[in-house]
Amino acid sequence: xxxxxxxxxxxxxAPACGRCFMLVARYAPQVDAPTGTYHRECFEAWYFGxxxxxxxxxxxxxxxxxxxxxxxx
Ligand SMILES: [Zn+2]
Numbered sequence: 001x002x003x004x005x006x007x008x009x010x011x012x013x014a015p016a017c018g019r020c021f022m023l024v025a026r027y028a029p030q031v032d033a034p035t036g037t038y039h040r041e042c043f044e045a046w047y048f049g050x051x052x053x054x055x056x057x058x059x060x061x062x063x064x065x066x067x068x069x070x071x072x073x
Contacts, residue, residue, distance in 0.1 A: 032067050
């Protein structure tokens, strides 16, 4: 965890992770899935547990926001 990146984050507007229910920081690695927002690590762990493989994630013009292209998700 790089502490330097979390100093100025306003957590008021942060969504809650759909898996661990902790807030997802604005600039934290996260996945924008049809079912909600997840930490990237949470999403990968959930997806791997369900489908037995890693999700196919695509960065959407930034380094921290990913979208999943699998129909299964
Ligand atoms: Zn999470």
